[in-house]
Amino acid sequence: MFDIMEFLNRIFKKNGNNGGSGEEAKERLKLVLISDRATVAPHVMESLKEELIQVISRYMTIDTSMMEMGLERKGKEVALAANIPVIGMKRNNRKESMEGAPPIASKPEPAKPAAKQETVKPVPKAEKPAKPPVVKPVVEEIEEEEEKPAFKQTVPVKNEPAPPAMEQDSDEDEGDDDASRSRKGKKGGRRYLARTSTSNSGRRTSSSRRRS
Amino acid sequence: MGKVIVITSGKGGVGKTTASANIGAGLAREGKKVVLIDADIGLRNLDLVMGLENRIVFDLVDVVEKKCRSFRQALIKDKRFANLFLLPAAQSRDKNAVQPDQMKKLCDTLRDNFDFVIIDCPAGIELGFQNAIAGADEAIIVTNPEVSSVRDADRVIGLLEAEDKTNPRLLINRMRENLVKKKQMLGVDAVTEILGIDIIGIIPEDEKVLFSSNKGEPLVMDDSSRAGKAYRSVVRRLIDPNATIELQIEENGLWAKLKRIFAGGNGVFGFKAQ
Numbered sequence: 265m266f267d268i269m270e271f272l273n274r275i276f277k278k279n280g281n282n283g284g285s286g287e288e289a290k291e292r293l294k295l296v297l298i299s300d301r302a303t304v305a306p307h308v309m310e311s312l313k314e315e316l317i318q319v320i321s322r323y324m325t326i327d328t329s330m331m332e333m334g335l336e337r338k339g340k341e342v343a344l345a346a347n348i349p350v351i352g353m354k355r356n357n358r359k360e361s362m363e364g365a366p367p368i369a370s371k372p373e374p375a376k377p378a379a380k381q382e383t384v385k386p387v388p389k390a391e392k393p394a395k396p397p398v399v400k401p402v403v404e405e406i407e408e409e410e411e412k413p414a415f416k417q418t419v420p421v422k423n424e425p426a427p428p429a430m431e432q433d434s435d436e437d438e439g440d441d442d443a444s445r446s447r448k449g450k451k452g453g454r455r456y457l458a459r460t461s462t463s464n465s466g467r468r469t470s471s472s473r474r475r476s
Numbered sequence: 477m478g479k480v481i482v483i484t485s486g487k488g489g490v491g492k493t494t495a496s497a498n499i500g501a502g503l504a505r506e507g508k509k510v511v512l513i514d515a516d517i518g519l520r521n522l523d524l525v526m527g528l529e530n531r532i533v534f535d536l537v538d539v540v541e542k543k544c545r546s547f548r549q550a551l552i553k554d555k556r557f558a559n560l561f562l563l564p565a566a567q568s569r570d571k572n573a574v575q576p577d578q579m580k581k582l583c584d585t586l587r588d589n590f591d592f593v594i595i596d597c598p599a600g601i602e603l604g605f606q607n608a609i610a611g612a613d614e615a616i617i618v619t620n621p622e623v624s625s626v627r628d629a630d631r632v633i634g635l636l637e638a639e640d641k642t643n644p645r646l647l648i649n650r651m652r653e654n655l656v657k658k659k660q661m662l663g664v665d666a667v668t669e670i671l672g673i674d675i676i677g678i679i680p681e682d683e684k685v686l687f688s689s690n691k692g693e694p695l696v697m698d699d700s701s702r703a704g705k706a707y708r709s710v711v712r713r714l715i716d717p718n719a720t721i722e723l724q725i726e727e728n729g730l731w732a733k734l735k736r737i738f739a740g741g742n743g744v745f746g747f748k749a750q
């Protein structure tokens with residue numbers, strides 16, 4: 265059957281608009297792979313969680329048993345979402361780690377909340393709600409301005425589809441062999457797509473590491 | 477000590493078995509001692525493509541379960557090359573008959589006895605896939621220039637790297653140059669850009685692939701076949717990593733020549749090796 269539109273398209277298109285279906289295939293693939301790659305192997309998520317706990321515990325006493333985190337997906341957006349119930353603040357350590365912060369004077373050693381979580385009065389197990397978003401702080405020395413009981417953080421995992429691929433190279437840390445591996449990719453496609461997300465594999469983890 | 481290479485893809489029907497047969501035969505043609513393992517348990521096919529289906533006595537599962545004296549007893553010697561062998565898949569068993577650590581052990585044994593161990597991986601990403609990759613040193617990812625196959629390839633690359641199988645190489649199969657020129661098919665550039673791994677070869681669409689499987693004769697021996705030529709170039713790169721990829725796969729025949737003249741091109745897929 266003779267298709268008049270097809271015929272006209274052939275005559276008038278050629279170097280016109282956005283190429284053929286091949287181009288469309290490429291763009292669609294790039295987009296779908298962003299969310300495909302945004303998966304994290306359980307052991308990777310577990311070690312991320314452990315390191316987060318370590319860092320946050322320098323500042324706050326948190327209820328690790330009720331902590332929740334994972335990747336959340338809304339359409340093309342991927343975010344790392346964490347819900348971490350806070351039991352109490354650790355002012356002492358915060359002071360040390362914030363350079364230039366005014367010294368908070370005159371708390372006698374034994375009275376301050378110690379660095380060890382066990383010394384903080386535990387929340388009675390029975391009173392714990394099944395879902396933990398609000399856990400009342402039970403430590404005495406809490407400051408007013410720090411009363412937010414739960415630390416809820418949503419870190420967007422960047423996924424803009426097509427940053428200029430080449431300029432990513434310069435800031436890579438040279439010792440990382442994951443990085444050098446992905447550098448080998450001809451056009452760096454895996455590189456920039458990869459850096460959009462954490463994932464179950466070295467190439468992507470390394471790439472997202474490079475972003476920061 | 478030899479190299480164990482798994483040929484995998486995620487998606488079925490993209491050309492893993494064809495690639496295994498041709499790469500295996502091609503390596504043997506270059507004088508290498510090669511064993512092909514059909515890891516597609518329950519869906520045995522490599523024997524048929526190689527034309528060795530009538531000689532099977534023992535299979536992969538028999539070897540793993542030690543039903544035969546040694547792996548040697550299960551190996552089928554190729555008709556054409558004295559240094560090419562096939563370890564066929566079991567046909568009446570399911571994938572659970574083999575476990576990854578058993579495959580690993582088998583690969584370790586074979587590595588000591590051959591220059592190349594080529595594993596034809598089943599489709600999918602379940603146990604059959606895990607078995608096939610367990611003992612592999614390297615992977616070749618077969619993909620077609622088509623969305624679902626490329627997506628699955630990406631998934632498999634991720635799974636391989638999660639298992640510390642890094643640096644897989646890409647084999648793009650069934651490339652149709654004329655469609656790429658019309659921008660109606662993903663080109664080599666697009667596929668490598670999306671997947672971001674090194675490429676080991678490009679195999680054009682070629683009806684002779686069908687003819688060769690009809691006859692049970694790998695294509696690499698056929699000098700007039702474009703796909704056969706392309707496979708020989710893949711084989712050269714497996715032997716010598718520095719060998720150049722022949723990206724210039726020309727169509728044969730007058731019609732192709734005329735097309736080239738009119739298109740003003742020279743049969744390049746638009747991929748520039750650096």
Ligand SMILES: Nc1ncnc2c1ncn2[C@@H]1O[C@H](COP(=O)(O)OP(=O)(O)O)[C@@H](O)[C@H]1O
Pocket residue numbers: 485487488489490491492493494495649650651679680681682683685686689703
């Ligand atoms: N380059 C090619 N040109 C034409 N047909 C091909 C090509 N490669 C594979 N085929 C055909 O595709 C089908 C699937 O190939 P096969 O190797 O069995 O795929 P897989 O093992 O991945 O399932 C077969 O019919 C084969 O003849």
Ligand SMILES: [Mg+2]
Pocket residue numbers: 492493516521597598
């Ligand atoms: Mg197959």
